[in-house]
Amino acid sequence: MNVKWITFPARGDARGLLIPIESDDDVPFHIKRVYSLLHMQSGAVRGAHAHRKLQQVIVALTGSCQIKLDDGRAVEKITLNNPACGLCLEPMIWHEMTDFSADCVLLVLAAEHYDEGDYIRDRAEFLRLSEGAHI
Numbered sequence: 001m002n003v004k005w006i007t008f009p010a011r012g013d014a015r016g017l018l019i020p021i022e023s024d025d026d027v028p029f030h031i032k033r034v035y036s037l038l039h040m041q042s043g044a045v046r047g048a049h050a051h052r053k054l055q056q057v058i059v060a061l062t063g064s065c066q067i068k069l070d071d072g073r074a075v076e077k078i079t080l081n082n083p084a085c086g087l088c089l090e091p092m093i094w095h096e097m098t099d100f101s102a103d104c105v106l107l108v109l110a111a112e113h114y115d116e117g118d119y120i121r122d123r124a125e126f127l128r129l130s131e132g133a134h135i
C-alpha cells in the first residue's frame with residue numbers, strides 16, 4: 001500500500017514549536033472541516049470504518065497511537081507520534097486507531113463536511129466494494 005505522509009513546515013525556537021498547516025497548500029485539498037480526538041480511554045478503538053470519497057489528513061498533535069490501514073488487500077500498521085507529520089487517509093481505506101497514550105490528541109483535516117452517507121461501517125460491505133476497486 002502506498003502510504004503518503006505530509007511534512008508540515010514546523011518552526012521551532014527557544015519558546016517552543018509552531019506548526020502551520022495551510023489549506024490547498026500543505027494539505028492537497030481545501031479543508032472544509034477540522035475535528036479532534038482526545039481523552040481516549042484505555043483500550044479504546046476509534047475508526048473501524050472506511051470512507052467512500054472523503055480525503056483526510058490525520059496528525060498526532062501530542063502523544064501517540066497506532067493506526068491500522070487496510071485497503072482490502074494489504075494491511076499496514078503505523079505509529080502516529082509526530083505533530084509535524086500528517087498521514088494522508090485516502091478514500092476506501094479501512095482504518096482503526098488503537099493504543100492511545102493518555103496524552104494523545106489527534107487532529108483530523110477533512111476535505112468535506114460531515115456526511116454519514118460517505119461512511120462504510122460494515123466490514124463485509126467494505127471488502128465487497130474494495131474487491132471491485134482492485135479488479
Ligand code: TYD
Nearest residue numbers: 033034035037045046047048049113114115
Ligand atoms: P465516528 O466518525 O464514528 O468516530 P470514530 O471513527 O473516531 O470512532 O464519529 C463518532 C460520532 O461523532 C458519530 O455520531 C458521528 C459524529 N461526528 C460528527 O458529528 N461530526 C464529525 O465531523 C465526525 C468525524 C463525527
